[in-house]
Amino acid sequence: MNFDAKFNKFIDILINQNGYVKVIEGLENTLKIAILGLVIGIVIGTLIATVRVVPKYKMLPRVLNSICTFYVGFFRGTPMVVQLLLFYYVALPLMGINLPSVSVAIAVFGLNSGAYISEIMRSGIQSVDYGQMEGGRSVGLSFSTTMMKIVIPQAVKNILPTLGNEFIVLIKETSIVSFVGAADLYVAFNYIGSNSYEFMVPYLAMAIIYIVIVCIITLLIKFMERSLKKSDRRN
Amino acid sequence: MIDVIDLKKSFGKNNVLNGIDITINKGEVVVVIGPSGSGKSTFLRCLNCMEDPTGGQIIFNGVDIADPKVDINIHRRKIGMVFQHFNLFNNKTVIQNIMLSPVLCAMADRRKAKRKNLFSKTKTPIKSVAEIKKEAEENAYKLLARIGLEDKANAYPSTLSGGQKQRVAIVRSLAMNPDVILFDEPTSALDPEMVGEVLDVMKELAQSGMTMVIVTHEMGFAKEVASRVIFIDEGVIKEENNPQDFFQNPKHPRLKEFLSKVLM
Numbered sequence: 037m038n039f040d041a042k043f044n045k046f047i048d049i050l051i052n053q054n055g056y057v058k059v060i061e062g063l064e065n066t067l068k069i070a071i072l073g074l075v076i077g078i079v080i081g082t083l084i085a086t087v088r089v090v091p092k093y094k095m096l097p098r099v100l101n102s103i104c105t106f107y108v109g110f111f112r113g114t115p116m117v118v119q120l121l122l123f124y125y126v127a128l129p130l131m132g133i134n135l136p137s138v139s140v141a142i143a144v145f146g147l148n149s150g151a152y153i154s155e156i157m158r159s160g161i162q163s164v165d166y167g168q169m170e171g172g173r174s175v176g177l178s179f180s181t182t183m184m185k186i187v188i189p190q191a192v193k194n195i196l197p198t199l200g201n202e203f204i205v206l207i208k209e210t211s212i213v214s215f216v217g218a219a220d221l222y223v224a225f226n227y228i229g230s231n232s233y234e235f236m237v238p239y240l241a242m243a244i245i246y247i248v249i250v251c252i253i254t255l256l257i258k259f260m261e262r263s264l265k266k267s268d269r270r271n
Numbered sequence: 272m273i274d275v276i277d278l279k280k281s282f283g284k285n286n287v288l289n290g291i292d293i294t295i296n297k298g299e300v301v302v303v304i305g306p307s308g309s310g311k312s313t314f315l316r317c318l319n320c321m322e323d324p325t326g327g328q329i330i331f332n333g334v335d336i337a338d339p340k341v342d343i344n345i346h347r348r349k350i351g352m353v354f355q356h357f358n359l360f361n362n363k364t365v366i367q368n369i370m371l372s373p374v375l376c377a378m379a380d381r382r383k384a385k386r387k388n389l390f391s392k393t394k395t396p397i398k399s400v401a402e403i404k405k406e407a408e409e410n411a412y413k414l415l416a417r418i419g420l421e422d423k424a425n426a427y428p429s430t431l432s433g434g435q436k437q438r439v440a441i442v443r444s445l446a447m448n449p450d451v452i453l454f455d456e457p458t459s460a461l462d463p464e465m466v467g468e469v470l471d472v473m474k475e476l477a478q479s480g481m482t483m484v485i486v487t488h489e490m491g492f493a494k495e496v497a498s499r500v501i502f503i504d505e506g507v508i509k510e511e512n513n514p515q516d517f518f519q520n521p522k523h524p525r526l527k528e529f530l531s532k533v534l535m
Contacts, residue, residue: 093323165356165358167354167356167357167358168358168360168361170321170354170358171354171357171358171359171360171440172360172372173321173344173347174319174321174347174350174351174352174354174358174444175347175348175351175352175371175372175443175444175446175447176344176345176346176347176348176349176372176376176447177344177371177372177375177376178344181375185360185371185375186360186362186363189362190361190362193362266427
């Protein structure tokens with residue numbers, strides 16, 4: 037069978053046999069998992085990074101710090117597939133919680149990227165001159181207010197390219213969620229492929245979709261970087 | 272206004288301050304000089320607990336702010352600080368730099384007042400958010416006019432010269448209406464050309480009756496503006512006098528040696 041025939045078969049299943057519904061559903065899940073995972077990850081990561089840079093004279097920051105160390109150690113030390121399986125087949129059933137697989141995937145992606153983003157964010161916070169913190173504290177702002185209003189905005193500007201990297205990794209990593217039965221892009225194209233016993237074109241199309249998504253994200257990041265640059269130097 | 276009693280500070284085994292006692296009165300301009308490594312900057316940074324003292328007391332307006340149980344942020348609002356490297360907020364424009372803390376502090380007070388009003392019969396009047404912002408902005412423009420930088424209100428700090436940055440930093444601390452302002456070598460990071468403009472602003476402040484504690488190497492400025500000069504070496508105050516006697520009749524041998532080495 038030549039490529040044209042394969043392509044026609046693919047188009048036929050995609051359009052006439054409701055393949056596109058699967059693809060759209062897969063795309064939706066992929067984006068949902070990656071975007072929500074990133075958002076949760078940024079929140080968790082920022083919190084952990086803040087705990088890590090707090091001066092550790094008192095008991096509470098020390099306890100929090102060791103909890104964070106354990107957390108980061110666990111999520112960076114095991115593959116995401118393993119975490120996904122652990123959550124879906126071990127942790128949640130043990131707790132008696134029944135969640136749809138997409139929700140579990142979002143949670144695991146969030147927790148996992150939180151561990152990575154915490155280190156990215158920490159380097160970002162440490163790249164901001166300590167004088168910024170002192171300046172904020174000297175006018176009577178609290179540590180957390182100075183962090184929120186002064187240090188983290190500057191840190192985010194510094195780490196935006198790396199954060200974009202993390203987002204791209206997340207998008208691509210979503211292809212593992214079929215392990216727990218969530219319908220992502222891989223599931224959609226696999227469906228089309230197995231219906232026609234022809235995998236060449238579907239998988240090619242899948243790769244192209246991933247590339248297009250990543251290109252769009254790259255552009256978005258570039259745009260954001262430019263708009264954040266305005267305080268940098270003479271404009 | 273500030274009573275420092277037996278102030279001690281050590282970094283690990285390194286004792287930087289070995290018991291400093293001094294009283295700073297309202298309206299005084301106290302200039303602190305000393306060789307590098309003598310602890311003068313550390314002393315100044317202890318005054319608003321930027322460095323936590325390891326011993327002794329700092330009584331500011333009747334409260335010992337060296338006590339870790341005290342909410343230092345409330346007291347820091349009334350203790351301005353100007354740094355060697357300006358420390359303006361790089362992600363904010365000049366006007367935002369000046370307004371930020373007044374607005375945030377007023378908002379925090381507003382929340383507190385609201386909470387209080389819930390439970391008490393006497394209602395304290397509550398300003399609207401817009402009012403708070405407007406007031407802060409008007410005040411900020413007034414302060415900028417005072418240093419002649421109104422046209423830079425919407426510029427980012429990275430576009431200002433060192434002297435301009437330091438003047439903005441001074442009015443940023445003024446915006447909180449402080450009782451005292453601490454200056455940590457405010458002209459040391461400036462080009463020689465720009466030292467004058469910053470010193471002029473400080474002189475004007477001193478004349479308006481602001482209480483100031485200044486660590487500096489500008490001896491001429493100290494002579495002219497100070498109401499008292501103190502010499503710190505090895506973590507203790509070695510000599511303390513009015514500027515005339517301080518510079519003309521230094522008594523402590525270490526001070527004599529120090530003054531003979533610096534250009535006047």
